[in-house]
Amino acid sequence: MVLHKEQPLGAPPRTIADGDLVILYEQFDSMKAVYVDAKENIQSRFGCFPMKDWVGKPFGSRMCAKGKSQGWVHILAPTPELWTQVLRHRTQILYAADIAMICAFLELRPGCTVLESGTGSGSLTHSLARAVAPGGHVHTFDFHEKRTEEASAEFARHGLAPIVTVQHRNIEALGFPKELHGRADAVFLDLPGPWNVLESAAACLRPDGVFCSFSPCIEQVQRTCTALAAAGFTAPRTMECLLRAYEVNSQRMVCDLDKADAAAAAAAESKKRKRDGSSGAAEGRQNGGVMHAGDGKEPFVAVYPTAETRGHTGYLTFARRLVNPIGEAVTGSEDAPSVSAEAHIAAQQ
C-alpha cells in the first residue's frame, strides 16, 4: 500500500508485511523499490539481506546484512514521492515540484474525479490517487498498450485498484470517452498536442473544473493557450516551477586575521626547522595542536546550491472551465461546451 490506511482505535501500528512494496534506502543518492518476499534474499551493495527478517519490523528500521559483511540498509514505507524517485522509467516522468503544483492547482481533494493522459510511468498517477482517495477516482489513459498493462498491474500491486482505472486509448486522436462528459473535477494532459484535446476536456469538466497541460516547449504552450478561450476555458495561467536543492557542510573560515597570520608564520617556521633537522618531531606535533586552537579560524555551517541543477522541466498551463449562469435563457450549462465547440466548427466551415 502506497497510501495511508485507516487506523481504527485499538489497531496495532503498521509493520512490514510479506508482499509489501518497500523502499530500500542505501544512502542519500541510492534507493530502490523492493517487493518483500519472505522466501527470498536481496543483494545490495551493503550485503545480502534475507527478507524474512524484515517481516513484522516497523518501517524506518535499520536492517543488518547476513553474515560477516556488517553492512546495513534502512527500509522505508513507500510514498508517492519516494516512488517517483525509484520507479522504473517507461517514459520521461514528472518530478516533485510539478507534481505538487498540479495536485494543488487542480484543487484535488478526497472525492474528486480527475482524468489523466498519458499515464506514462505512473509517477504523477500515484500522487493524484493520494489526493482524491477515498471516494474519488483517477481515470488515466495511454496510447501505448504495453505501458497501460504494466501500469495497471503496478497500481493493483500498490493497492490503488479501487481508485485508479487505466485504459488503452489514444486521447489525442479520440478524445476522452463520452461516458466521462460532465463528470470530471479536473483534467491533466501531458501530450505532444494538447490543443487537439481541449474541446473533449471541456466537455468532461464540470463548470469551474480545472484543466492543466504540461508541455516542455513554449511553442506547444502558445498553441494551447491560443485555443483555450474558444474551447470554453477561462483564466489561463502558464508557469514554471522548480526545486532548487542546497547542500550543507561544516567548514572553518578565518575570522581573526592577525591570529591567522601569526599561525601561518609559526607553521612556516616549524616546517623550516623540521627541514633543517633542528627540531624534534614531537615539538612539531605539539605546535600543530596549538596552531589548530589558535589559528584564527571559526567553524560555520556552509550552505550553497548544488553545482548542477534542473533548469527546466516543462510549462504548466492551468485554465478553468467557463461557468455559465444557471436559470437564464439559452441552453443549460451542461451543454455549453459542446455548443461552443459546434459553433466553433461551424464558424470554421
Next chain:
Amino acid sequence: MESCIIREGDNAVLDINGSHKTFVTVRRGSTVKMGKAMCCLDSLIGQYYGIQFELAADGQTLVFKRAKLERDDVATVDKWDANGTMNKNNSELLDRGDANQNLKAKDIEAMREAGMGGEAIVEALLANSETYESKTHFAQAKYRKRKADKYMAQATLIRPTARSVAEAYFVKSPQKIQCMRADSLALLLSLANIGAHARVLVVETCGGLVTGAVAERMGGTGLIVSGYTGLKAPSLDVVRQFNFPASSKASMVTATITALLHCRSQPATEGACSGADQPAAAVETLPAQPAQDTAMADAGTGEQAGDARTERLAESQCTDAATTVADTSTIGVVEEAEKGQNSTTGAEEVARIGAQSSAQQSASTSGSGRELPEAVQQACRQGFDCCILASPLVQPLALLRKVLPLLAPSAAFAVFSNYLQPLAECMLALQVSKEALAVQLQESWWREHQVLPGRTHPEMVISATGGYILTGYKVAPPS
C-alpha cells in the same frame, strides 16, 4: 462535484479583474465592496463558483457574463505584423500627460450619470485618445485592457480552496501567513505525504493556512493535530475561510506539544484508564464513525448541503464523539471555525473564546495528555504518519528534536522557513546524528509567463523566493 455551488453563509474569495482579491461572506441582504461600489451578492446564491459578473450601469445590479467565443490566433498576429505592428512605432509618441486624452474626469462623470455602461465609456475613451490610432495593435490591446479594468471591473466569485485562499492571502496580507507562497504550500503537502486517513502533526504560525490546506486534502478522514508551544495557541483563523463540513472540523484538534509528549510517555493501558479499558474504547468510537460518514455524505451531494439543520446536527454529534474522553474544548479549531461561520452574537462569541482559552490553559499547564481524545492518544503512542512544521521563528532543530519522538518511524516531515541558515544548521545536525534519512534542503522557485500571440515572455516582476523546505523521513529508534 461537492461544494461547487455558492450557498448562503459561504466564505469566498472575490476576485476583481484577476488581480485584486478580497474575502467575502455571501449573506442575503448584506453588501460587499467591489471597487468603489457597494454591491449585494444575493443573486449569486445557487450559482456555480467561478461565476463571472460585472456591475450594471446603475452601479448595483450584477450582470452575469456568458461564454464568448474569442479567437485570438496566430494567423491574425501574422496579419498584424504585416499590416500593422511593423509599420507602426512610437517614434512620434509624446508623453503629454492628460493632454493626449480629450475626455476629462468631469466628462466621464457626466457619462456615468447619464447611465452609460462601462463598455460605452471605454469606447468613448479610445475614440477620444489622440494617440490610440498611432499605436501598434499590441499597444492598443494593452491600452484597452487598462481602461476596461478601470471602467468595466469584472469580478469572479472564487471557491475557497487551499490554492485560492493561499494566493489571496499572499497578495493581501503575506505577513499573516509567514509569506507562505502557494507553491511552497503545495510542496509541503506533497513532501510531507499528506493524504486521507493519515495522522498529521502540524505546528504552524501561518494563521491556520497549513492546517486548513491539510484538512482539505484529508476530506474529514484521519486526524490533524495542530500542536503549539507556549501558553497560547497561535491563531488558526484562516481555517474558517474553507467552508469545511463538520467531519473536517471534527478531525482537527489543537494541543500543546508538551501534552502530546506527556501522553506518549504514558503506557497504553493508563491512557485508556481515563474512562474505559481498551475494548470499551473501541466501542465508544462506533457512534463517531457513522456520524462522520453522514457529514461526508452531506457534503458530497452538495445540493442539499445548505440544509443547515442536518449539518449542525452532524457537527454536534461529531464534536461530541471526538471529545467523549473529556469535554474540555481541545477542539479549538472547531470553535474558531464556528465563530466565523455562524453569525453568533458578540456575547456568545466571547463566551466561546473564553471557554477555549481556558481549556488551552488547562491543557498546557497541567501538561497531562489525558484529556486528549482517544484517537490523539493513540497517535501519540504509535506516532504521527506525517508532520509539517511552519513556525519560522522557532529554531527548526529545537522544534524538530521536540516533535521527532512523536512521529512514527518512516514518517515524512517537512519544515518550512523563510530563512535558509537555520534550516541548513538543522540539516547538518540531522546528517550527523542520523535521526532522519533522505534529508533534503530545497527552495521553491516559481515563475509565471504571459502567453499572448506574438507577445509571450516571462512576467517582468515575480516573487523572488518561496522560502525553504527541509524534508526527511524519521528513522526507527534502535530496538
